[in-house]
Amino acid sequence: MEATGSYWFILYDILHAGGLDVWLVDGRQTKQVPGRKTDVKDCQWIQQLHSYGLLNRCFVAEGDQKEIRSYLRLREDLLRNAAMHVNHMQKALVEMNIRLPEVLSQIHGASGMAVIGAILSGERDPGVLLSLCHTRLRRTKSQEILAALEGFYTERGVFALRIAHEAYLFYMKQIAECDHKLEALLQKGGDGGKGTQSGPRKPIRHNRPDIRDLGAHLLDLFQGRDATILPGITDYTWMQIYSETGNDLERWATEKHFTSWLGLSPGQNSSGTSSRRVKRKGKPLTGQIFRVIAQGLLQSKKIAIGEFGRRLRARKGPMIAIKAMANKLAAQYWRLMVKGTTYVEQGVQTYETQLKKQKEKYLNRLALEFDMKLEKIH
Numbered sequence: 001m002e003a004t005g006s007y008w009f010i011l012y013d014i015l016h017a018g019g020l021d022v023w024l025v026d027g028r029q030t031k032q033v034p035g036r037k038t039d040v041k042d043c044q045w046i047q048q049l050h051s052y053g054l055l056n057r058c059f060v061a062e063g064d065q066k067e068i069r070s071y072l073r074l075r076e077d078l079l080r081n082a083a084m085h086v087n088h089m090q091k092a093l094v095e096m097n098i099r100l101p102e103v104l105s106q107i108h109g110a111s112g113m114a115v116i117g118a119i120l121s122g123e124r125d126p127g128v129l130l131s132l133c134h135t136r137l138r139r140t141k142s143q144e145i146l147a148a149l150e151g152f153y154t155e156r157g158v159f160a161l162r163i164a165h166e167a168y169l170f171y172m173k174q175i176a177e178c179d180h181k182l183e184a185l186l187q188k189g190g191d192g193g194k195g196t197q198s199g200p201r202k203p204i205r206h207n208r209p210d211i212r213d214l215g216a217h218l219l220d221l222f223q224g225r226d227a228t229i230l231p232g233i234t235d236y237t238w239m240q241i242y243s244e245t246g247n248d249l250e251r252w253a254t255e256k257h258f259t260s261w262l263g264l265s266p267g268q269n270s271s272g273t274s275s276r277r278v279k280r281k282g283k284p285l286t287g288q289i290f291r292v293i294a295q296g297l298l299q300s301k302k303i304a305i306g307e308f309g310r311r312l313r314a315r316k317g318p319m320i321a322i323k324a325m326a327n328k329l330a331a332q333y334w335r336l337m338v339k340g341t342t343y344v345e346q347g348v349q350t351y352e353t354q355l356k357k358q359k360e361k362y363l364n365r366l367a368l369e370f371d372m373k374l375e376k377i378h
Contacts, residue, residue, distance in 0.1 A: 024058040069243035075178040082171035088164035098151035103144045179210040186217040202234045221247045232293040244286040255331040262287035264327040294325035
């Protein structure tokens, strides 16, 4: 059957549950030829192409991986909705001249939520509200917070703040329920989180799921191969990648097949002296995950791939640089999970040394070509 939006989901599940070997194929492989304009003729055309072996099978998640992917995608939707209501809380505070967003990095953190809860309970004294903040904030930003809390409270502002606060708490409760479902599925899929963890795990700065021993569960699923040794990948992003690609990456013959499936391979749209811009249809979600990781590494001062991205950004722009970095990360992830190739971060200095050697080699080749001799200036 042809993959057409979300219409194929239920029919695929019913046929697969009935014991049929269902092939899902990309619609771009089954484009209609002139004259075949009805659904019936289109089905006949797809059947004929399949009988000749001209169609490739799409990857479809099954079993626990499919369940994990469903809950993770739902969790991301809930996070986006929760973020919208954080913006609503900020707007309600600013409209009452309460400038907490300027002095707190996150108003939905522990200190910000404590202050908002007290305001909704009727507290207006800036000194009392300051006492609810974290000790470090009271020690370093007490005067700024006191000035930010000198607001002009209005009934409509407090009402808007209450509605946004309650909506945010509702979504956080839903996210906690998704985390509970994910933990149960991970517990079911591995050895109960008994995987060997080599040292402390990378910290998850934002939207950390409430799942005990998340790293150990993932190590169970991947037979001890740890993707968090790669730059920018935490246990949470690793779980997102697993939910989209599974733990058997050998279904992609090479790393180039894998990066092409992710939509991270450079397009071949040049012929002779002509070159055209072609926009790829669709944005594979796993490729977007690697892009987000690469964007976070673009400003890294100690990681070699960050220096690579900055050099490419200066010549080609940020979009191409991020895509190239994501391609490198995805290829390294495939090598790690399929071939067990270890990753060792060499650092920016080693990367710059390698670049210098490449430039020297190029200059020596040019000098040999023009019958010249290079001499170092000390």
